[in-house]
Amino acid sequence: MPARGEVLVAILNNRLDFNIARDHLWYRIPVSSAGKWLRECWPPQWLAFYQTKVFGGEAYAVNYYGRVIAIREVQRWELFPDQPRDERSLRLYYQLLFDRLRVLPRPIRSRRRRRIIFIPTTLRKFAQAEEINDLYDDSPLEDLLWTELKRVSLPAERQEFIELGTQDYSLDFAVYCQLGRLAIETDGDTWHSNPEKAVEDNRRDNALEGAGWSLLRFNTPQLREQMQDYCLPTIVNKVNDLGGVDEGGVIPRRIDLHPLDGLHQLGLFDGL
Numbered sequence: 001m002p003a004r005g006e007v008l009v010a011i012l013n014n015r016l017d018f019n020i021a022r023d024h025l026w027y028r029i030p031v032s033s034a035g036k037w038l039r040e041c042w043p044p045q046w047l048a049f050y051q052t053k054v055f056g057g058e059a060y061a062v063n064y065y066g067r068v069i070a071i072r073e074v075q076r077w078e079l080f081p082d083q084p085r086d087e088r089s090l091r092l093y094y095q096l097l098f099d100r101l102r103v104l105p106r107p108i109r110s111r112r113r114r115r116i117i118f119i120p121t122t123l124r125k126f127a128q129a130e131e132i133n134d135l136y137d138d139s140p141l142e143d144l145l146w147t148e149l150k151r152v153s154l155p156a157e158r159q160e161f162i163e164l165g166t167q168d169y170s171l172d173f174a175v176y177c178q179l180g181r182l183a184i185e186t187d188g189d190t191w192h193s194n195p196e197k198a199v200e201d202n203r204r205d206n207a208l209e210g211a212g213w214s215l216l217r218f219n220t221p222q223l224r225e226q227m228q229d230y231c232l233p234t235i236v237n238k239v240n241d242l243g244g245v246d247e248g249g250v251i252p253r254r255i256d257l258h259p260l261d262g263l264h265q266l267g268l269f270d271g272l
Contacts, residue, residue, distance in 0.1 A: 004137045005041025007126040009062060009119035013052040021049065022101050025066065028079060029118075031092040041120035043071050047098050048126065050116055060114070061107040062132070066098030108132060111155055111247075112176070119159075133158045141186040141223050142172055148232050149173070154255050155245060156184070164207050175235075178243030178252035183208055184235060185217045214238060233257060 010027060012018050021027055027047060034042075048065035051058050077089035110116075110132040121135045129135050136142065136158045149156050160174035173184035208215055216238060218231050236255045239245060244252035 004122060005044055005120040006123040007046040007048055007065075007121050008041070008044035009048045009050055009116070009121065009126075009135060011052065011116060011118070012049045012055070014054060018049075018051070018055070021064070021066075025100065026095050026097045028093040028095055031073065031094060034094065038118055038120065044068055044096070044120070046123065046126070047096055050110075050119075050132070052115075053113070058107070061109040063104055063107045064101050065104065065126075066101050068096055068098050070097045071095070072097070108135065112157060114157060115161065117161075139172075139186060139188065141188055141220060144223055144227070145173070145184070145186055145218070145231070148227055149235075152232065152236065152255060152257060154236065154239065155247065164211050167207065169204055169208070175239055176246050177239055178246045180212060180214055180242045182214045182216065182235075182238055182242060185215070186223060187217055187219045214242065 010029070012021070017027070027049075029038075045068055046065055047068050048062050050062050051060070053059045072095045074093055074095050075089065076091045076093060077083070077085055079093060079095060080089075083089060108126075108129045108131060114132065116132070119132075119135050121137045125135055125137055133146065133156070136146075138159065142158065146156075146158060154175070156173040156175045157171075158173055160171045162169055162171065162174070171183045172186050175182040175184065205215055216235060222231055236257050240254050244254040246252050
């Protein structure tokens with residue numbers, strides 16, 4: 001069975017780290033940054049790289065990957081022996097070594113040039129991904145909804161990180177519309193049976209709505225049994241009420257659940 005974490009998509013946000021990956025075939029992750037969610041997917045068999053804006057034409061896409069052959073826990077001075085010895089040089093890192101830097105035949109691009117941290121995913125999803133949002137492997141419910149959103153050409157960002165005041169939040173789905181922003185949450189029954197989590201969700205929802213976000217929540221029975229007659233129409237109606245999808249063009253795009261003869265208004269990435 002495919003295992004979450006077979007592939008780890010990591011960020012490359014400077015040319016030094018790219019040169020290290022290309023010339024010396026290793027990448028580093030601060031041990032202090034490897035949260036529980038990452039350690040649960042450890043160790044990856046493959047390492048892929050999401051490049052940020054400093055890389056010009058290769059930016060906001062996964063272009064390169066390699067097979068992990070070893071993982072070491074080292075101090076910074078072992079990685080950079082020429083740098084001064086100080087408190088910083090004692091920081092712990094995971095050093096991931098890989099066999100060679102391979103080039104993807106087709107980049108896995110981000111529609112909205114988004115920021116990511118790490119994405120643990122399966123080898124199957126990595127091989128089949130057309131864009132960044134195809135990589136996420138956090139929840140079967142999210143996958144179920146994502147499949148339907150793609151079917152009706154409704155672009156959304158999965159696991160979108162946003163800042164509200166001093167708090168950071170991760171949204172299951174975010175849709176950017178002409179007249180506002182829509183957050184969509186898929187509530188697994190086990191996860192949300194915890195009273196403390198319910199209180200946290202309430203505060204989070206209030207913060208989102210206070211910042212101008214619209215919010216829709218769907219539970220497990222709704223997503224599994226009422227996708228076509230309730231969940232999807234509710235989302236599409238809300239998106240259209242908010243003026244349609246804003247893809248950076250002059251005219252926002254409205255979503256049609258039942259386009260005539262299979263025709264629909266083209267999206268920004270249709271046909272690419």
